[in-house]
Amino acid sequence: MRLKIWFLETRPQFLVLSVVLVLLGTAMAWNEGHFGGLKFILTTLGLLLAHASVNVLNDYFDYKSGIDLETPRTPFSGGSGFLPKGLLEPKSVYFFGVGCLLAAFPIGIYLTIISGWRLLPLILIGGIVIYIYTSYLVKWMIGEIWAGLGLGALPVLGTYFIQTGYYSMEGLIASLAPGILTANLLFLNEFPDIQADTKGGRYHWVIALGTRRASRLYAGLMVLTYVCIVGGAISRTMPPLSLIALLSIPFAWKAINTTLKHHDNVQKLIPALKANVITILTTDALLAIAYFLS
Numbered sequence: 001m002r003l004k005i006w007f008l009e010t011r012p013q014f015l016v017l018s019v020v021l022v023l024l025g026t027a028m029a030w031n032e033g034h035f036g037g038l039k040f041i042l043t044t045l046g047l048l049l050a051h052a053s054v055n056v057l058n059d060y061f062d063y064k065s066g067i068d069l070e071t072p073r074t075p076f077s078g079g080s081g082f083l084p085k086g087l088l089e090p091k092s093v094y095f096f097g098v099g100c101l102l103a104a105f106p107i108g109i110y111l112t113i114i115s116g117w118r119l120l121p122l123i124l125i126g127g128i129v130i131y132i133y134t135s136y137l138v139k140w141m142i143g144e145i146w147a148g149l150g151l152g153a154l155p156v157l158g159t160y161f162i163q164t165g166y167y168s169m170e171g172l173i174a175s176l177a178p179g180i181l182t183a184n185l186l187f188l189n190e191f192p193d194i195q196a197d198t199k200g201g202r203y204h205w206v207i208a209l210g211t212r213r214a215s216r217l218y219a220g221l222m223v224l225t226y227v228c229i230v231g232g233a234i235s236r237t238m239p240p241l242s243l244i245a246l247l248s249i250p251f252a253w254k255a256i257n258t259t260l261k262h263h264d265n266v267q268k269l270i271p272a273l274k275a276n277v278i279t280i281l282t283t284d285a286l287l288a289i290a291y292f293l294s
Contacts, residue, residue: 005087006096009059009080010052017151017185018047020284021178025159027291028174031239034164039111043159046107049100051151054130056097059083061134062200063090070196072266076273077189101130115162122158126150138202144190148183173237176228177245177287181280184221187214188259188276192266215263219256225283226252239294248282251275 022044029035062068063083071078082088108123129137129150137143153175160171190197190206191214198207206214229245232238258272 005082009056009082009088009093009096010100011055011080014055015048015051016281017182017284018051018155019044020281020288021152021155022047022159024174024178024284024288024291025156026163027288028156028160028171029163031291031294032164036163039115039162042107042111043162046104046111047155047159049104049107050126050130053097053100053104054133054151055080056093056100057131058134060090060094060097063093065200067193067196067200067202070199071193072196074192074266074270074273076270076277077192098131101127111162116165118167119158119161122154122161126154138197138204141203141205141208143202143204144183144187147186148179148181152182153179170237173228173232174242174287174291176232177225178284180221180225180228181283184218184225185276185280187218187221188255188273191215191259191263191269192273211263215259218259222252222256222279229283229287239290241290241294242287244290245283245286247286248279251279251282255279 022040026035026040026043059068059079059082062071062079068079068081068084073079073081083090083093105123105127108119108126112119112123129146133143133146133150137146156175156178157167157171160175161167187205190204191211194206194211197204205217209217226246226249229238229242233240233242252275255272255275258269258275262268262272
């Protein structure tokens with residue numbers, strides 16, 4: 001039972017995003033004739049550890065600041081809930097989060113050695129951002145941007161580089177949609193937490209704009225995601241088959257419509273949070289399929 005709690009503390013249901021991002025970066029490299037099985041396995045493991053570290057340290061710092069004692073928990077936001085319930089010791093959670101980050105670091109160094117030194121800046125930036133994300137970045141109104149980079153665009157680009165040994169403009173363009181989607185994931189998850197976050201010293205887009213205007217920005221960013229995909233396909237910087245990612249639009253529409261209507265009602269917003277997660281995972285996965293099939 002104790003082991004199960006520690007496993008759930010990583011919020012494994014959200015770690016699926018890391019796997020999909022690695023699949024997309026790998027698919028982009030596969031499309032250009034590059035694939036290494038060991039690189040794929042190590043990249044997936046390293047990103048999973050890094051992602052778990054973000055989740056665990058987020059729980060620790062939000063508990064210490066009092067945010068998780070105030071925020072209304074939903075299936076998609078509000079942390080694991082284990083620290084407020086007293087099921088885990090705060091210091092142990094902190095060391096667990098740091099341990100996950102330290103375990104990811106040697107994997108990143110090894111991948112840098114076998115793939116190229118230009119991967120190192122991503123590894124170093126990623127490690128720093130993970131550690132200071134909850135304690136600093138989310139208080140400076142740049143948390144959403146770094147979430148989009150750290151668990152969206154950069155993992156896709158990093159995976160692509162690990163497999164190919166180079167970066168490309170095509171790879172950069174293909175990473176835009178995943179980056180915006182992940183930023184939007186955090187953005188929408190901030191709506192239920194606005195009061196607790198304000199009291200706990202955070203300062204993010206929802207606090208700055210208010211829920212009504214923030215809901216419109218959320219909708220605009222979702223539209224921008226699909227503009228990037230269509231633009232990439234039309235310009236042939238992405239495979240034309242990338243347009244299959246538009247199949248996720250019904251989920252995106254549900255998320256947008258529900259958010260615009262119920263931006264200030266936590267319980268009625270939950271279907272939007274769910275549709276948002278489905279949109280992100282489905283869109284990223286369909287892009288990966290498009291690259292594999294192309």
